[in-house]
Amino acid sequence: MMKLDPKIPAGPLETKWDRHRFSEKLVSPNNKRRIKVIVIGTGLAGASAASTLGQLGYQVECFCFQDSPRRAHSIAAQGGINAAKNYQDDGDSVARLFYDTIKGGDFRSREANVYRLAQVSAQIIDQCVALGVPFAREYGGQLANRSFGGVQVSRTFYCRGQTGQQLLLGAYSALCWQIERGQVTMHPRTEMLDLIVVDGQARGIVVRDLVTGRVSIQTAHAVVLATGGYSNVYYLSTNASGSNVTATYRAWKQGAAFANPCFMQIHPTAIPPGDEHQAKLTLMSESLRNDGRLWVPKMAADHRSPGDIPAEERDYFLERRYPRFGNLAPRDIASRAVKTVCDEGHGVGPGGQGVYLDFADVIERQGQDVVHERYGNLFDMYNRITGEDAYYVPMRIYPAPHYTMGGLWVDYNLMSTIPGLFVIGEANFADHGANRLGASSLMQGLADGYFILPYTIGHYLATAKLLPVGEDHKESRAALQRVAGRISRLLNAKGRRPAASFHREVGKFLWDHCGMSRNQAGLELALRSIPALREEFWRNVVVPGSGEAFNQELEYAGRVADYLEFAELLCHDALHREESCGAHFREEHQTADGEPTRDDTCFAHVAAWEYREHAVPILHKEPLAFEFVQPTTRSYQ
Amino acid sequence: MAHPSNHFQSSVGRKVVMALSGLGLVLYVIFHMLGNLQVFEGSHALNGYATMLRDMPILLWIARIGLLSLAALHIVLAIQLTLRNRRARPVAYAVREYRQASFASRTMAVSGLVLLLFILFHLLHLTAGVIDPSSADRLDTEGHRDVYGKIVHAFQNPFIVACYLTGQLGLGLHLNHAVTSSLQTLGLERAAFNRLIKAAGPTVALLVVLGNVAIILAIFLGIVRG
Amino acid sequence: MxxxxxxxxxxxxxxxxxxxxxxxxxxxxxxxxxxxxxxxxxxxxxxxxxxxxxxxxxxxxxxxxxxxxxxxxxxxxxxxxxxxxxxxxxxxxxxxxxxxxxxxxxxxxxxDLVVDRRALDRVMQAGGYVSVNTGGAVDGNVLLIEKDQAETAMDAASCIGCGACVAACKNASAMLFVAAKVSHLALLPQGKPERTRRVKTMLDAMDREGFGSCGNQYECEAVCPKRISVRFIATLNREYLRAGVVESGLPAEPESPHAESA
Incomplete structure (x- = not known):
């Protein structure tokens, strides 16, 4: 029977982490080099963790499916990274960043974790500067900040619109150093396909070399998953096409609890979808909302060109509904507001899926040069994709799946319900509750990797009893068999439908029934339909080529197979959560004017799901106690 | 950490040596052109100048050996780098389109080869007098060796003129890319000077070629006579 | 269509x-x-x-x-x-x-159209980093960096490592890639302590991997998705020359501060 023990240290919030670090056992320096740690994923969390563990003296084996660790999807984060530096002296503090994050997450995250995140945030900036990350600077040479995504202080550090890239390249360079020193062995183009659990402890993984197709066993003393989120279960999302759920999903099947899978962030400012061939939705940085104004025509189905619609016939719906935050309302609120106006028939562009994001005012006020300096690359990108010039015609945007707050359940030490399996970054569920604030994902990834995991994993390694486990261990062989079996099943289905068509179908289903707003009937329909689609997949999928060679379609089909199972878990979770909170909006739970109603009496908990073969997963609840903040109705009106 | 190899063995190190030796040769070419322009001042000036150079045999030979070594170094490195660069792309593209590489930059090997052949020809022709023995050294009225007469005689021959003009074409093309390129290789780059640096190659090439061609054509067209 | x-x-x-x-x-x-x-x-x-x-x-x-x-x-x-x-x-x-x-x-x-670009990673591993440990970094504002300098460093740092510069170069040279990294770190005070070593080890690695040399044709710049300027190649060359001058006054093999004592 699974037990959820969050292991939150007792005592005052401000000193929990310090006292916890002191009480943790350390691994003696001489022993570290005999301890092997596997890190899967080289995004911000994975690269920072692998490099720091290498620096500490552990033997690190690091894996990524990309051809280079530098290409992990953290690279695409545009806007910035938050830190409670209070350089602007505008009232920011650790406590305020903590409170903003807890409140932004709609009181569905752990106080202790979030407070720790806010505490280490300042260190992250210092570390990144030391690594040579070229943050934007003021003329006086100091670090520049901007206000970002639904907060009222300027605490976001940035490198133009490429903050994720620069932070990742910083972590990647630290990783390069450790590779050069021989502390980290890097395995690019290698995909984790299963987890090896021995005596209840995570002791290794099964990987496939994507170039040769060779499947092999890697054993270690602990396994760290830093494999990102699963937005791609929706088929169309802002994620890179390679981002997938496979690593976390396979870990789930081996006994790690999956927490809050239905908490999925829909980003309000993506370029609207075009035709069915479209492979991804391109995100336009949220920073655009600092200066752009969202509006739709007041009249439904108004097909006039935007320039012909006079100001009094425009509905600046965010400013109208949320006067205090206006266009900077948090992502979930903005996304839902966009959906609402589109559902009411005010949407613009093809299929009425879109709203205007208009820069006319700021261009008039500050000039085109200022706008060009701030957003030039984004305007260029928009122009390239749509063929429209946003300096003269307002952009059209529409929400898109972007980030998953849900993930594998972890305790305060970032360890899953499988001892020895640590989960960091977007792959865990920890810090963002039901909704993540802008510029907080980079903060969390680096906090986990640089400053939290390296401490907490040490305590586990110093205290756990770890017997030698080799490739010949029966659990290793069993895991290998599972992987080999799945691969041959995919190759031998020999049907007629490419995996992508199944992916598109399940994604559309989820988007329609488990997307920005959800209801019981839709979720139940999805739960009835997905198994049939899955059954067809295994009967009718076609995967050309062989398993013993470079075979991109085989990689992809394996991931789609996992989406087809995982989609069900997502729906189970959405169905269970009979409230509207954060990004999760149940149509049954809203006020008369469409605002979500949260239910703290029944749902102030983390929903952690346990895998059962051929049966409905079991729900475990970790109650969320709020000792230091009082859950309030999250109002941005 | 990898042990750093000798600083000038690396590809950039070799490029630096090529740039320096090339610039040395460019300086000589400019000097050579300026000296020869004295042909427009008549036989007295040019022959006097030639005699002055001949009267310093040690300096002359140091300069000759220096120039030959520079040229040899330049050529050897060029060959080494070219072979290396060929190896760097064993399979060629089926379709290839250049975006901004200048014609001169793409023909450095060809222009360099033309230039080398021309220099050999030039040395055999005017310095050693092998190609056209009829223009062997004579003395002028002042008892100086008649370089002026030799040149005037040579450039009345259309074949010789054609060879020299081809040589100048090679020289111009080569310098057009080479001078700016060598400044880049030596790391000269400042926003304020970039236009100057960009213009350096074409300017030097143009001036040198204009000067040299003026001499050749002036004689061939009978503007300068014996 | x-x-x-x-x-x-x-x-x-x-x-x-x-x-x-x-x-x-x-x-x-x-x-x-x-x-x-x-x-x-x-x-x-x-x-x-x-x-x-x-x-x-x-x-x-x-x-x-x-x-x-x-x-x-x-x-x-x-x-x-x-x-x-x-x-x-x-x-x-x-x-x-x-x-x-x-x-x-x-x-x-x-x-088919997939190539192995690990050579670029190995060039990075040869020195494309600042050797600082996690933890103990000074406050980010202790280092004041001129805005223009930070912007120029960012211009160089925006390289996405795609390798188009190599693909476009007549000589399959990786100079623009190396130049971008070396310049990025040479322009910032954080990168200064290792600049002499970095430029040498990265260029040595580039040669070792079998890339060609720079012909200053600038095709790389023309195809770079981030429009990285070839002026950084001049910076790289300058850094390399500087390293040659500086190094002659130093011991041939400076002791690595991170060498394991055990």
Missing amino acids: TFTLKIWRQKSPDEKGRFVTYKAHDVGSGMSFLEMLDGVNQGLIAKGEEPVAFEQDCREGICGSCSLVINGIPHGPDRGMSTCQLYMRRFPDGAAITIEPWRARAFPIIK
């Missing part, structure tokens, strides 16, 4: 490759180049044939995965963007398009 595609197919690194011609039908002008290829591949897969292998991931021009030489130009006809940002409206209907992989000895072909 309809296109005739001449695509390089090569089963494995050792086998000989060849061009195969495919037709792309029903292509919308709003489709990206990669979506057009997706369409061709879906057709092949449905027939049970192996799809054309090519690399892509983020599809928004930042991960640096995509790597196609389109009609003789890496990343295709538009400047300042990667293959994934190329849209079919750029091509006339009925056009014939030749698609080749990056070609360089340092980038062996894995399959």
Whole structure:
């Protein structure tokens, strides 16, 4: 029977982490080099963790499916990274960043974790500067900040619109150093396909070399998953096409609890979808909302060109509904507001899926040069994709799946319900509750990797009893068999439908029934339909080529197979959560004017799901106690 | 950490040596052109100048050996780098389109080869007098060796003129890319000077070629006579 | 729209490759180049044939995965963007398009249009970092950095490591890639302590990997998705010369501060 023990240290919030670090056992320096740690994923969390563990003296084996660790999807984060530096002296503090994050997450995250995140945030900036990350600077040479995504202080550090890239390249360079020193062995183009659990402890993984197709066993003393989120279960999302759920999903099947899978962030400012061939939705940085104004025509189905619609016939719906935050309302609120106006028939562009994001005012006020300096690359990108010039015609945007707050359940030490399996970054569920604030994902990834995991994993390694486990261990062989079996099943289905068509179908289903707003009937329909689609997949999928060679379609089909199972878990979770909170909006739970109603009496908990073969997963609840903040109705009106 | 190899063995190190030796040769070419322009001042000036150079045999030979070594170094490195660069792309593209590489930059090997052949020809022709023995050294009225007469005689021959003009074409093309390129290789780059640096190659090439061609054509067209 | 595609197919690194011609039908002008290829591949897969292998991931021009030489130009006809940002409206209907992989000895072909670019990672490992440990960094504002300098460093740092510079270079040189990294760190005070060593070890690694040398033709700059300027190559050369001068006054092999004592 699974037990959820969050292991939150007792005592005052401000000193929990310090006292916890002191009480943790350390691994003696001489022993570290005999301890092997596997890190899967080289995004911000994975690269920072692998490099720091290498620096500490552990033997690190690091894996990524990309051809280079530098290409992990953290690279695409545009806007910035938050830190409670209070350089602007505008009232920011650790406590305020903590409170903003807890409140932004709609009181569905752990106080202790979030407070720790806010505490280490300042260190992250210092570390990144030391690594040579070229943050934007003021003329006086100091670090520049901007206000970002639904907060009222300027605490976001940035490198133009490429903050994720620069932070990742910083972590990647630290990783390069450790590779050069021989502390980290890097395995690019290698995909984790299963987890090896021995005596209840995570002791290794099964990987496939994507170039040769060779499947092999890697054993270690602990396994760290830093494999990102699963937005791609929706088929169309802002994620890179390679981002997938496979690593976390396979870990789930081996006994790690999956927490809050239905908490999925829909980003309000993506370029609207075009035709069915479209492979991804391109995100336009949220920073655009600092200066752009969202509006739709007041009249439904108004097909006039935007320039012909006079100001009094425009509905600046965010400013109208949320006067205090206006266009900077948090992502979930903005996304839902966009959906609402589109559902009411005010949407613009093809299929009425879109709203205007208009820069006319700021261009008039500050000039085109200022706008060009701030957003030039984004305007260029928009122009390239749509063929429209946003300096003269307002952009059209529409929400898109972007980030998953849900993930594998972890305790305060970032360890899953499988001892020895640590989960960091977007792959865990920890810090963002039901909704993540802008510029907080980079903060969390680096906090986990640089400053939290390296401490907490040490305590586990110093205290756990770890017997030698080799490739010949029966659990290793069993895991290998599972992987080999799945691969041959995919190759031998020999049907007629490419995996992508199944992916598109399940994604559309989820988007329609488990997307920005959800209801019981839709979720139940999805739960009835997905198994049939899955059954067809295994009967009718076609995967050309062989398993013993470079075979991109085989990689992809394996991931789609996992989406087809995982989609069900997502729906189970959405169905269970009979409230509207954060990004999760149940149509049954809203006020008369469409605002979500949260239910703290029944749902102030983390929903952690346990895998059962051929049966409905079991729900475990970790109650969320709020000792230091009082859950309030999250109002941005 | 990898042990750093000798600083000038690396590809950039070799490029630096090529740039320096090339610039040395460019300086000589400019000097050579300026000296020869004295042909427009008549036989007295040019022959006097030639005699002055001949009267310093040690300096002359140091300069000759220096120039030959520079040229040899330049050529050897060029060959080494070219072979290396060929190896760097064993399979060629089926379709290839250049975006901004200048014609001169793409023909450095060809222009360099033309230039080398021309220099050999030039040395055999005017310095050693092998190609056209009829223009062997004579003395002028002042008892100086008649370089002026030799040149005037040579450039009345259309074949010789054609060879020299081809040589100048090679020289111009080569310098057009080479001078700016060598400044880049030596790391000269400042926003304020970039236009100057960009213009350096074409300017030097143009001036040198204009000067040299003026001499050749002036004689061939009978503007300068014996 | 309809296109005739001449695509390089090569089963494995050792086998000989060849061009195969495919037709792309029903292509919308709003489709990206990669979506057009997706369409061709879906057709092949449905027939049970192996799809054309090519690399892509983020599809928004930042991960640096995509790597196609389109009609003789890496990343295709538009400047300042990667293959994934190329849209079919750029091509006339009925056009014939030749698609080749990056070609360089340092980038062996894995399959079809996919090449192995680990050489670039190894160049980075040779010195493309600041050797600082996690923890104990001073406050970010202790180092004051001129805005212009930070911006120039950012210009260099924006390299996405796609390798188009190598693909475009007549000599398959990786100078622009190395220049971007060396310049980024040489321009910032954090990178100064290691600048002498860094430029040498990275350039040595570049040579070792079999890249060619720079011909100053600047084709690299013309195809760079991030428009990284060749002025950084001059910076790299200058750094290298500087290293030569500085090093002559130092012990031949400075002791590594991080050498394991045990």
